[in-house]
Amino acid sequence: MAVAATKRGCRLVHVSSDAVFSGSRIHYDEACLPDPLTPYGAAKAAAETAVRLLAPAAAVARTSLIIGHGGSVHERMVHALVAGTRDGVLFTDDIRCPVHVEDLASALRELVMSDQAGMFHLAGADALSRHELGVLIARRDGIDATRLPAGRRADTPMPGALDVRLDSSATQGRVRTRLRGARAFLQAR
Structure with a gap:
């Protein structure tokens, strides 16, 4: 795709992921080099x-968990x-x-x-655990957040940051x- 875009003089914006990072630094700005832990991140x-x-x-845009109006993977999981x-x-x-799908789009x-090139981070302003995010989604959607089971990923064999x-x-x-940030876009209705 990159070769074809360059040959034809087309604009290319490549969408990437926070999965390129190991978490060893915790905070990652646009200048940080990838150090992935998983095949997907690699x-x-x-x-x-x-x-x-x-x-x-080209522009390379890294993003994080994408949340919308109920249809994202994380939102469906919370409901289930x-x-x-x-x-x-x-x-x-x-x-x-997490970033809202409309902000990301x-x-x-x-x-x-634009003609801006280089690395861009398109993520929300709030750092949240997946459980905290689930609670915010449940509250927004009027469902019982106390029914959300919590656990630690560090206690599982799941790889990744x-x-x-x-x-x-x-x-x-x-x-x-x-x-x-998710606290802003997931305010209770």
């Missing part, structure tokens, strides 16, 4: 490298856990910076319409779209 990091080498005019139709827990030690559109907080402050200075 594939995302390799794609970022390829895009930056093959299409230097409360309803008892799914087994599992929401981790209290797995920290991310708006910021990506800005990047597509525990605490990855994308610092979007440099990006926020380069795009007009306000990247709201």
Whole structure:
């Protein structure tokens, strides 16, 4: 894709993930180099490298958990856990910076319409555990947050980073779209 975009003079905005980081630093700004722990994170990091080498005019946008108006994976999981139709827990030690799908889409559109190149972090302003995020979703949707099972990911064999907080402050200075925190966009209705 990067080669084709460069050959044709097309704008390329590559979407990546906070999974490129191990969590050893906890706070990651746009200058931080990837140090993934999982095959998925390694594939995302390799794609970022390829895009930056093959299409230097491209923008690479890293994001975090994407939340919307009820349709995201995390939102559906919260409802299923409360309803008892799914087994599992929401981790209290797995920290991310969730972003609202509309904020993400708006910021990506800005990047597509601009000539800005380089690395961008498009994540929300709040660092939350998956359990804290679940509680906010439950409250917004009027369901019983006390029914959300909690657990620690560190107590499971699941690979991956525990605490990855994308610092979007440099990006926020380069795009007009306000990247709201989950506490703002998940206020109870």
